[in-house]
Amino acid sequence: MQTEKVIDHIVDWLKDYATKANQKGFVIGVSGGIDSAVTSTLCAKTGLDLLCLEMPIHQALNQSDRASSHIDWLQGNFPNVYRQQVNLTPVFDSLVASFPIVKNEEERFMSLANTRARLRMTSLYYFAALKRYLVAGTGNKVEDFGIGFYTKYGDGGVDISPIADLYKTEVYEIAKKMGINEEIIKAAPTDGLWGDDRTDEDQIGASYPELEWAMKMKDQGKNLDDFTGRDQEVFSIYIRYNSMNQHKMNPIPICYIPETLK
Template sequence: MRKLDYNQTIIDIVEWIREYVESANVNGIVVGISGGIDSATTTSLCVKALGKESIIGLGLPCSSVPQDLIDGQIFAENLGIRFIIIDLTNTYNEFLKSASASINSNQLAMANIKSRLRMITNYFIGQSLGKFLVAGTSNRSELAIGYFTKFGDGGVDFEAIGSLYKCEVREIAKLLNIPDVIIKKTPSAGLWEGQTDEDEIGIKYDILDEILYRIDNSLSMVDLNTDIIKLVKDMIEKARHKNSLPPVFTINS
C-alpha cells in the first residue's frame, strides 16, 4: 500500500471541499450520518472546511440497528452540527406493501430501496432548508467494486473520501478524533439484520485494498491469491455502469 501523509491529506481534502462548495454557490452541505466510520469522517472533514453552522447531519433509520442511530446522534452533537432524525421505516414498509402486490422481489432489491429513500430525503432536506449540496460518504474501495446503491448512496454531489482506500479512511478518522466506538465498529451498510460489508463482498477490506491499490497503479500481484484477484477484477468490471454517466446514443449525420 501507498504511504500517505495523512495530515497533509486532511488539509488537501478540506481545501478541496471548501473550493467546490464556493464554486457551487450554495449555503452548505447535507450529510447522511449512519453511525459508521465513512460518514463520520466525511462529516468531520466538511465541518473543518465550512464550519459547523454550514453542515446538516441526517439520521435516517429504516428498519436499522438502533445503536447506529445513537452513535450517529452522539457524534453529531459532539461536533456541534444540526442533526435531524427522520425515520423512514413506515415509508419503506408502505412501499413494499404496494409494490409486492404486483411483483415478487428479492432481499437485495428490497434493501436497495432503503438507500434510495435516504437519497431522496437528503435532497429534500437540502432543498427545503436552502441550497445545500449532498455529500457522498463512499471510499475508494467501495466505489471501485460498485459496493454502493446506484441512485442511492451513489446519488450525491461529491465524494470527499472517494480516493481513500478503507484502510486509509481508518487512519484519517483517528487523526480527526472520531470516537473509537465508530472506528472499531464492524463495517456494515445496514441493509438487513446481521449484514456486514466483508461478508457480502467476500473479502476482508485489508486484502481488497491491497489488490485495488496494485490494480490502480499497475503493480505486480504475483504474490497474491489469483482467485481473489479474479473476484475483485470481476466486481470492478460489473461496476463500470455504476461509475459512469448513462450512455447516450449518438446519431451519425
C-alpha cells in the same frame, strides 16, 4: 500519507467548491459508520453549515446509537452543525406494501435493500434544495472505483465526493487523527441496508485491506494466474465485482444519432 495535510487539503477543497457553487453548506446522511463519520467531520471543519440526517429504516440499534453519538460529538466541537432525524421506516413499509409479491424472495430482498438507499438519497436532496446545501458523498476509493459497492442513485447519488480518492485504510488514519469516536473506528464496516448485523465483508467475501491490495494489483496489470491460494480468491472476488459493476462507475451510455439520420 501526510494525514494532517490531507485533512487540510480536503477541507479547503470542500469550502472552495461550496463557495464557488454559491451554496451555504452540506447535508450528509450519518449512518454510524467510519466513512460518514469522517466525511461529516471534514465538512464540519469548513465552518460552513452542516446538516446531519439520521434516516433509520428498521435500523439495528447499535448503528443508530453510533450515529447519534457521533452527531453529539460533532455538535460539541463545531457550532455550525445541525441535526435532523427523518424516520423512513413507515415510508419504506408503505412502499413495500404497494409492490406486488414476487416468487424470487432473494432477488426481492436485494431490490428492497437498494430501495432503502434511494429513499435516503431522496431525503438528502429534499433538504439540500430547501437550504441550498450540497449532498456530500461518503464513498471511498475501493467502493466507488474498485468494486462499485454502493447503490446506483442511492448512496451513489451525491454532489461531491470528498473521500473517494482515499483507500479505506487511509480513511481510518484520518479518523484517528481527527479524534473520531473509538466505537465507530472499531465497528465492522456495514452498509446498513439489511436490517440485520451483516458486515460488508460478509457480503463481499473479502476485507477492505484485501480489496485494496487487489485493486493495486489490477492497476499493475496482474492477472488471476499470477496468484494462488487466498490471494487468488481475493483477486477473483475483486475482478468479479469490478466487472459486473462497471455500469455504476462508467458514464451512462448514450445512443448518438448519426447526422445523416437527422
